[in-house]
Amino acid sequence: MHGPGPRLHGAIALLVLCLVSASARPAPRDDSLYRAFGGREGLAALMADFVPRLAMDTQIGRYFTSTNRDHLARQLAAQLCEVAGGPCTYEGPAMAPAHAGMAITKADFNRLVELLQASMAARGVPFRAQNRMLALLAPMHRDIIERE
């Protein structure tokens, strides 16, 4: 009778070792999206383009008339950095309280997404990275939109 043989034993031992070491260490952070946006500098430049677009927009600009734009740009850069797997922590209010009482509509939300797309394209963010970011932000609509 032949057993499984030393090669198979070796392979199994290796597999077990991999599983054990993978569970012992935290998974390395995937910061590929953060890097595709050019890191902190890229995100700061993106927000320097995006926030004025918001404020000047004929459809949603009125929401931002009394907004501190530098503050908003910094908060958004930190939030997108965190969402993209970068080394940042967004420390501002959660999306529901941050937008409560503004009566933001679905159309307003879609308009903001269009403006963000325009900024990402203007900054040369690769299309796939644009879409990955939008997919991460999209679920926030539940906390931001208050009416049809």
Ligand code: HEM
């Ligand atoms: C995915 C979509 C959105 C994200 C990620 C987002 C993110 C943020 C963040 C991080 C802040 C800063 C909160 C703070 O520090 O107080 C903020 C504030 C704000 N957002 Fe949004 N937002 C989104 C959609 C919208 C939309 C659709 C509107 C309106 C059309 C809007 C209007 C505002 C306004 C007016 C403020 C407050 C600025 C102020 O303090 O005066 N946001 N948002």
